[in-house]
Amino acid sequence: MDRMSPLSAAFLQMEDEQPGTSLAISSIAVFAGPVPGQEQFRATLAGRLPLIPRYRQKARQVPLDLGPPVWVDAPDFNLDYHLRRTALPAPGGDRELATLMGRIMSARLDRDRPLWEYWLVEGLAGGRWALISKIHHCMVDGIAGTDLYRVVLDPTPKPGPGVPDDWQPKPEPSTAELTLLVARDLATLPWQTTRALAGTVRHPRTLGRLARDAVRGGVAASTALVPTRASSLTGELSAERRYAFARSSVADVTTVRHALAGTFNDVVMAAVTAGFRALLQSRGEQPTRHLIRSLVPVSLRAPGEESIRDNRVSAMLAELPVEIADPVERLAAVRALFDRLKAEREAEAGEVLLRVAGHEPFLAIAPGVRLTWHLPQRSITTVTTDVPGPRQPLYALGRRCVEMIPYVPIAARVRVGVSMLTYAGRLAFGITGDYDTAADVWTLARGIETGMAELVAAARRDGQPAAPTGQPAAGQPAAPGGRRTAGGSRNTSSR
Structure with missing residues (x-):
């Protein structure tokens, strides 16, 4: 258990x-x-x-x-x-x-x-x-x-062998047994908390850094308490969803990065910003500053921890510059935005909260953790998450996987969300929308593709040759150090 x-x-x-x-x-x-x-x-x-x-x-x-x-x-x-x-x-x-x-x-x-x-x-x-x-x-x-x-899946066309399986389910605990087990955990929790704190105190520099980051990030994250401007992108949701997707390539992102500067995350977020600008304009709404605030998940996983089945994420809040019409200026604004967010340590504040939560009685901290993640959903416009997928092709029973397309759930008052996933040199954007209020999710998808195409065209005008296609490693590796932003990609110069 x-x-x-x-x-x-x-x-x-x-x-x-x-x-x-x-x-x-x-x-x-x-x-x-x-x-x-x-x-x-x-x-x-x-x-x-x-x-x-x-x-x-x-x-x-x-x-x-x-x-x-x-x-x-x-x-x-x-x-x-x-x-x-x-x-x-x-x-x-x-x-x-x-x-x-x-x-x-x-x-x-x-x-x-x-x-x-x-x-x-x-x-x-x-x-x-x-x-x-x-x-x-x-x-x-x-x-x-x-x-x-x-x-x-398999890394080669030849199907891999199965794993020996002698699994037998352990007896499911009764409600009474479950309560007793939890009571035992509560009894040992003070000792576990003391041990964890003692380990931190033995490293005062680490403790000081965590405290500074938590305070700085907490101040920055307080913007979650400020409601966003009203738009058609927020409001009550139905239980049903619409879905659409857009395509690009890692090579295109690399072309833009080399010519116009920025991280992988900067480029894809600039394309997403262009998509939201197009969506607002198609709805007859003026894309103004402070209109679209996105929840951007940040991975807390260290390299090599990808296979741990759990949630290890914090978040940042990013106000996308949909008011900027020029694609190059828009990318520069996105780059400056994420540079500032990294400096403000919003994600680190969330990391400290989750560390503390792991050493406190669940009855006491559950409402706080739930509020911390639920509150922003009532003062944000969208969620945008970027995950690096496999760099090499994968196979199922000898059949090659030719593309992967992601999906992100939406909840509370967020009517549209965007997810991004790279796979074997390809880049896919998945758009989730509320069924009743976001029938135009394909408009957002096409707007993202147009935004990326504009950036590529601008990069080539600046003398950057087209990056060769079919290079899965291009722009993909995430160098050690730095935080993974938007759910997966590291917000560093290497990604």
Whole structure:
């Protein structure tokens, strides 16, 4: 039995507070070649289950919030329940795939079962097929979720062998047993807290740095208390979602970076800013300053921690400069914005909060952690998350994965969210919208593509030659040091 971290528990509880809302994350992996049979696909996934213990566990709430929810073995686990199969209507293009994605992600995962589903989708144009992975945010963040592809898929066309499996579910604890276990944890918590504090005190420089960063970041993050200007991008949400996506390439981002300066994150956020500008204008709204404040997740994972199945993120708040029409000036403004946010240490303030939360009684800190992540959702316009995916091609039963497209959930009053994912030299933008109030998600998608094309054109006018395509490593590596911003990419000069 494993305890959820306070942040993972907050994602579960936030969903409870919003009837009908699903806080599952997702992505689409598109494959070339014939679609595999259901039994063939089932056998392959069954051979990987020992490598993903969470896939055979379910979440249990602890009585009276005495502790965070816990992961327990699902005694009635049935793999067939989690493997779904469907087909697109003709012609099986982007629009049909996006419509299906919106419908799948509108439904909540069953809390009485392990919180994931895989959908095998037939009928894509060009003889392709897709795999949609749907996983609750309380189980993984964007980086850990994307890393699961390295477990489920193969690095070469030759399918890898399955893993020996002798799994037998441990007996599920009764409510009384669960309460006693949590009471025992509470009894030992003061000793654990004292030990953790003693370790920190032995390193006064580290303690001082954390304190300074927390104060500086807390002051900067206080802007979350200031409401954003009213626009059609915020308001009440329905339970259903719309979805769209846009495409670019790592090579295009590299071309822009080399000619116009900035990080990988700066360039993609400038393109997203252009997309929101186009969306507002299409709705007859003036794109002015301080109109779009984005929640930007920041990974707290150290290099090599991608495979830890948990949530390890903080966040920054970024006011996107949608008022700037010139693409080069817009990129410069985005670059200055993220340079300032890094200097203000907003993400570090969140990191300190989560460290403290891990050593306090859950009953005491749960409302605070939930409020910390719930409050910004009522004073932001959107969420934008950027995750680095696999740099080398992956395969399923010998079929090559040709692209990966991400999905980010939206909640509270945020009607539109954007996620970005790199894979094998490709870059995809996934746009999630509220079904009733964001029927124009494809306008945002096209605006992002246009914004990127404008940056590439400006870079080439400045004498930067086109970067060769098909170089998955270009612009991808994240150098040690620095924070990963927008959910995954490091906000340093290398990314």
